Amino acid sequence: MRRAPALSFLFGTVFLDMLGLGLIVPIVPALMSAVTRDAAAAVxxxxxxGSIYGLLQFAVxxxxxxxxxxxxxxxVLLASLACLGLDWLAHAISPSxxxxxxxxxxxxxxAGTKTVVNAYIADVTEAESRARAYGLIGSAFGLGFVAGPTIGGLLGAVDVRLPFFAAATLSFANxxxxWFVLPESRPGDRTTPLTLRTANPVGAVTVVLRRPVLGRLAYARLCADVARMTHQSTWTFFLTYQFAWSTVQIGVVLxxxxxxxxxxxxxxxxxIVRRLGDRRAAVAGSLLGVAAxxxxxxxxVPWMLYVLQAVGVLGSVGGPAAQSWISRHVRADEQGIVQGTxxxxxxxxxxxxPVTAGLAFGWSLTYASPGLVFVGAAAFAAVSTLLLAATPDRRTVPIE
Structure with a gap:
């Protein structure tokens, strides 16, 4: 296995995915307004x-x-990237x-990129090195997030559809x-069962959640996702309301x-994970996330915000550690289905x-404190921490 080219490609894949997404984020409202010719219809x-994308991603x-x-x-990874390129190309040329x-x-x-990348890393890295690899993938995510909106805004100033052409080009280039540099990490194994019970979303989720250790880790991941999305969905609105920050100030801080x-x-x-181990690093990172x-x-006051951002950065060790912990409790022939679930x-x-958090934030502006929504996010993060702390670090039975 040529690990260095493979991991480099995965890093580049996640970076280009986030770069492509970031390219179009500032332009989507303008494109939808141009296509629908009505502001309300554009919204x-x-x-x-967004809803249909998330629904089908859950289903498939x-x-x-x-x-x-x-x-x-x-x-599967190359097909996912090709479909993403087609989607961006459709955004660039579609009149409807x-x-x-x-x-x-x-x-x-x-949308199998995240699923396959996580499974691929589990295939090609030793258990003690896995958190570092997942940390590198998280780094690629962050770098793409930094570069994408800036480039997208510049391209969108030239033509509203140009960022979508650029995103499609990046996907097809990827x-x-x-095709030429990525080796296969898991050759096809036709003995791996492909049944309706494990391939449909409800059945797959049920099977994963019923496993004692993996089920707790999955619930912890869900609570962490709820906390993370609540923060992402409302943070810029909170800063605008609380400190009257401009979009430039918010963009620089982000x-x-x-x-x-x-x-x-x-x-x-x-x-950090080598010193603490997956379990303790995941719990420590989650606790720091609760505090942030x-x-x-x-x-x-704004200076407190910078301190809390620093705490949140330290807490980001929890994600790769938890991902590494999950991968160690999954057999090689079931990494894909567990990561997909x-x-x-x-x-x-x-x-x-995003919808529920937005509604809660709007309600809190009228009837309570604008920071109330972050109390809710912290509560979900705290539940995630408790689940991680209560989960023993031992092997579980395989998926059938």
Whole structure:
């Protein structure tokens, strides 16, 4: 196994994925307004596109994971990247929101990048090095988040559809690069069962949650996802309301936090997890996340916000540690389906939480404190911490 080219490709894949997403984030409202020719319709269709993507990702992710267990990681990953490129290309040329809906639904059904990347890393790294590899992937995520919106805003100033052409080009270039340099980490194994019970989302989630250790870790991941999405969905609105910050100030703080977090995950996560172990590092990181969220709820001056951001960066060690911990409790022939199931669970949170968190934040502005929504996020993070702390670090029975 040529690990260095493979891990480099995975790092590049996640970076380009986030870069492509970041390219189009500032431009989506303008594109949807141009396509629908109505501001209210643009908001409706933007929400519908996001919902259909999340719904289909939930429905199909366990199947994609199982296909990667049975037929190999490489074909599923390259097909996912190709579908994403088609989706961006459709955004660039489509004159109709219905066309966008079809292609975005296809992209959601093929959204196996995260699933396969996590399974691939488990295939090619030793258990003691796995958290470092997942930290590098988190670093790629952060770097793409920093670069994407900036480049997208510049391209969008030239033409509203240009960022989508750029995102499609990056996706197709990634497919071509992977075709030539990405080795297969798990050759096809036709003896791996492919049944309706494990390939449908409800059945896959049920099987995973029933396993004593893996089930607790999955519930902890769900609570952490709810907390994370609540923070992401409301943080910029909170800063605008609490400190009257401009979009430039918010953008600089976001970019700086993402850049520092990327460096921390790339350089510090591996040594920290080697010293503490997966379980203790996951619990410690989750506790720091609780502190950052709870502190944000009561922040009153901007300098406190920077301190809490630093605490949140330190807490980011918990994600790679928990991911490494999960992978150690999964057999080689079931990494794909477990990672796909976790991706599907996360897709539910990413679809539902932004809407509910936005409604809760709006209610709190009228009837309570604007920081109340972060108290709720901290509560979910605290439940995640308790689940991690209560979970024994032992092997569990395989999926059948």
């Amino acid at each position: 409706f269709w933007s929400g519908l596109l 992710s366990p199947l994609l994971g199982r296909l990667s267990d049975r037929y190999g990681r490489r074909p 929101p219905w066309t966008l809906l079809v292609f975005h639904a296809l992209a959601g059904a093929c 497919v071509a690069y992977g 970019a700086a936090g993402a850049l520092v977090g990327a460096v921390f995950q790339a350089r510090a996560v591996g040594p 969220l709870a502190g944000t709820a009561f922040v009153s 976790l991706t599907g669970i996360g897709a539910v949170a990413e679809t539902v939480v």
